[in-house]
Amino acid sequence: xxxxxFDEMYAADGSVRPHYRAFAQWLGQTPPELLTQRRREAELxxxxxxxxxxxxxxxxxxxxxxxxxxxxxxxxxxEWRTIxxxxxxxxxxxxxxxxxxxxxxxxxxxxxVPAEQVLANEQYQLAMQGLNxxxxxxxxxxxxxxxxxxxxxxxxxxxxxxxxxxxxxxxEDRKMMMRLFPExxxxxxxxxxxxxxxxxxxxxxxxxxxxxxNVVVLTPGRFNSAFFEHAFLAREMGVELVEGADxxxxxxxxxxxxxxxxxxxxxxxxxxxxxxxxxxxxxxxSMLGVxxxxxxxxxxxxxxxxxxxxxxxxxxxxxxxxxxxxxxxLDEEPILQNVPTWQCRxxxxxxxxxxxxxxxVVKETQGSGGYGMLVGPASTAAQIEAFAERIKARPxxxxxxxxxxxxxxxxxxxxxxxxxxxxxRPFVLSGSETRLVPGGLTRVALREGSLVVNSSQGGGxxxxxxxxx
Numbered sequence: 478x479x480x481x482x483f484d485e486m487y488a489a490d491g492s493v494r495p496h497y498r499a500f501a502q503w504l505g506q507t508p509p510e511l512l513t514q515r516r517r518e519a520e521l522x523x524x525x526x527x528x529x530x531x532x533x534x535x536x537x538x539x540x541x542x543x544x545x546x547x548x549x550x551x552x553x554x555x556e557w558r559t560i561x562x563x564x565x566x567x568x569x570x571x572x573x574x575x576x577x578x579x580x581x582x583x584x585x586x587x588x589x590v591p592a593e594q595v596l597a598n599e600q601y602q603l604a605m606q607g608l609n610x611x612x613x614x615x616x617x618x619x620x621x622x623x624x625x626x627x628x629x630x631x632x633x634x635x636x637x638x639x640x641x642x643x644x645x646x647x648x649e650d651r652k653m654m655m656r657l658f659p660e661x662x663x664x665x666x667x668x669x670x671x672x673x674x675x676x677x678x679x680x681x682x683x684x685x686x687x688x689x690x691n692v693v694v695l696t697p698g699r700f701n702s703a704f705f706e707h708a709f710l711a712r713e714m715g716v717e718l719v720e721g722a723d724x725x726x727x728x729x730x731x732x733x734x735x736x737x738x739x740x741x742x743x744x745x746x747x748x749x750x751x752x753x754x755x756x757x758x759x760x761x762x763s764m765l766g767v768x769x770x771x772x773x774x775x776x777x778x779x780x781x782x783x784x785x786x787x788x789x790x791x792x793x794x795x796x797x798x799x800x801x802x803x804x805x806x807l808d809e810e811p812i813l814q815n816v817p818t819w820q821c822r823x824x825x826x827x828x829x830x831x832x833x834x835x836x837x838v839v840k841e842t843q844g845s846g847g848y849g850m851l852v853g854p855a856s857t858a859a860q861i862e863a864f865a866e867r868i869k870a871r872p873x874x875x876x877x878x879x880x881x882x883x884x885x886x887x888x889x890x891x892x893x894x895x896x897x898x899x900x901x902r903p904f905v906l907s908g909s910e911t912r913l914v915p916g917g918l919t920r921v922a923l924r925e926g927s928l929v930v931n932s933s934q935g936g937g938x939x940x941x942x943x944x945x946x
Contacts, residue, residue, distance in 0.1 A: 544937030600788030672705030726769030
């Protein structure tokens with residue numbers, strides 16, 4: 478059978494790719510009834526463990542399972558090493574960019590990134606100007622979203638530097654596969670990922686200049702969409718999970734309330750947006766943050782991971798310049814390329830976008846989660862016309878990209894096994910060294926033909942294997 482597009486498991490002539498052969502043999506020998514039974518077991522186990530996310534505005538209830546697919550996504554070891562080098566290179570450049578724009582602003586003075594794109598960006602925090610951070614690290618935990626085009630080429634779709642989520646699902650998906658199908662792991666060499674919590678804790682501790690710092694995870698609370706992940710990571714690292722009300726600032730030091738009295742806090746892995754961190758410095762109506770936290774931070778008495786103001790570097794209006802950042806700061810050619818991007822703030826590029834809307838994907842520069850975007854080929858004429866008016870009204874708020882033919886992976890859906898589009902989010906930890914665990918979170922668009930993999934838009938997840946051929 479001849480296949481179109483890039484299928485992760487099957488070559489164009491229908492043959493199984495070498496690194497999938499052991500799995501394909503197992504799949505061919507496994508009755509569909511057993512796969513259905515194991516999928517039900519996975520759903521039950523995820524329910525029991527409370528592995529859910531909150532879907533705001535969902536009339537069927539906010540607590541939902543993220544669908545888990547039992548057919549893994551597999552990547553060769555050699556291919557992974559290229560991805561790993563590319564992600565490390567990219568995150569290093571982004572951290573250098575953040576240090577630069579809050580200090581000397583060399584890249585702005587050189588005209589490589591337009592100053593107004595940075596200094597007028599709502600994610601740019603004046604409070605960070607001139608503040609020196611340990612090792613000049615702003616994004617300690619980064620998620621880099623990758624896609625593979627129809628010809629098999631990897632592209633970076635976007636960078637996540639504020640509070641990237643999803644690593645708990647990566648870890649739980651692996652635990653589930655090992656529990657349900659231990660024979661698969663005995664048959665081939667799949668790189669382990671269970672050391673991620675230890676690497677994360679080491680990264681957070683290395684962010685502080687003191688010995689054996691006290692680390693906590695700061696959550697907005699149990700109604701947050703990613704609360705399961707906050708609790709999971711705190712438990713796996715063996716540190717306290719706290720809310721803003723559990724912390725207070727005295728003499729520019731942060732303390733945690735405990736039954737045995739105040740305890741000093743040195744590193745905060747915050748899963749809270751900038752605006753809500755400190756009501757004295759940012760949103761005065763925030764009930765989630767810690768009054769005085771910014772003053773303690775600026776005094777160097779506490780580390781925030783990720784740093785305040787990282788959002789300017791993962792704004793979609795900055796994304797088109799990342800490859801130039803790599804050349805500017807590292808004097809290297811990018812290992813991973815961007816998707817070609819048109820910036821609607823530029824009149825010529827906006828004209829091109831408006832003329833080709835039915836063919837393009839258009840995104841809000843501040844958007845996330847699959848919201849606020851137009852997928853031209855999947856939209857009606859009325860939707861396209863309405864979106865065109867939004868672009869004309871605020872062109873600076875939009876970028877556009879070609880509709881990529883995302884790679885597919887066999888997926889166990891209600892009708893049986895069928896190809897579905899996927900992406901990949903590796904997690905990059907930046908501390909005394911920059912590290913990744915092999916793989917990442919593979920998200921899958923469960924609806925046939927859909928290119929939107931976000932869980933908020935009905936997407937699911939797969940275990941990601943890095944295997945040696």
